[in-house]
Amino acid sequence: MFAVRALHDIHLEVEPGEMLAVCGPSGHGKTTLLNLIGLLDTASAGEVEFDGKGVASLSEAQRALLRASTVGLVFQSFSLVPVLTAQDNVLLPLQLRARLTGAERKAAAEQAAELLARLGLASHVRHYPARLDAGQCQRVAIARALITRPRLVVADEPTSRLDSGFVRMVSELFASYQREYGTTFVISTRDQRQLARATRTLQLADGRLLAAPADTARRPLRMHQ
Template identity: 50%
Template sequence: MSTVLTLQGVHKTYRLGAHVVPALQGVDLSVAPGEMLALTGPSGSGKSTILNLAGLIDRPDAGRVTLRGRQGAVQADTLDETAATLLRRDAIGFVFQSFNLVPVMTVEENVDYPLFLAGLAAAERRERVAQMLDAVGLREHAHHRPDALSGGQRQRVAIARALVKRPALVIADEPTANLDSHTADQVLDLMREQGHAHQAAFLIATHDERLLARCDRRIRLLDGRILEGEAA
């Protein structure tokens, strides 16, 4: 399969009291292994809705969401809640603007947590965590808690946590918004390097021009529709 994620003819509406708000109106997109695809557009354009559908957190009202899991392509919008949770756990990593690290856990424990949830053996977990902390340059901080780290270091922990389970897709919501330019450049280099190394597709919602310029493609949204797709 040449794509990790495909959205076909996706529509989504939300109700706000008596009002019906069209969040997506017939969106088609796909993301390939190792590709960094950026979603851009003003607030309310549909970026977060696409991330929620791609992350199996929400379902479309119409259209199809197909995700490549470990067993091959799955039409994810037809899955029940249990199956969707298992596919999300196995195939998707998340990177958030606010890092979303567990404050009472060490760096090592934060990165290990997805592997623990997946039921991997302790020896394999230790090996994978050590490899990822080496890859993101944080091996010496393994036993520190997040509050002892800088913003850039926390985001590197978040990237390590997202990639340690070797997902097909990484979903990132404004991953550089809280970082200065130098740190953002380091994080972007790391995302691209590790995405290529693991053939993980990145689907990124961002307003950050630094990030948009470094992605392979960008898709511009307005009022729930794709305005243009262009090579970055």
């Protein structure tokens, strides 16, 4: 069996309210790093801390709970549920957080439709993913990550399938979350317009951070909220 060493010597601290951009060529570890930060994956070596607490000792269920209550995820390949409409895909994270009463579900459904409308999908709320193009699926995935107003959004190339008008729309939506709710963003992107809005940019090359600023060196991967 062959082991792939996807990341090496990463020491990174993410501050609250940051818009941290991660860039680098294909296959150099962006998704792997984002999956660690988004509590989807566990490191085979080293430690990840969230709010100053190590996550390695958490059980799978505890990690899932922490993720559901704290993190919004935009997957590189969207990972929409094919048997749910756009609106019901967006509702999923709210339903994972708590069992909704009838009235709460109705309010949540309106909130989901509003968010989809802000992303230019007002006429697609009842469409299934198979009837949406890649750019529309990507915007549904973005709405699903934002619906809970999570403290941390981890977005893996969230505008890769969007044209410039929608890139601007998504960037403005992210910026409004940062402003209004203090949301922290960790985004992998190659898009210059998104990079321009980042408060910090990290370059990954062969799983290593290039030119890490001195103040982030030699510390564990840690997230403060």
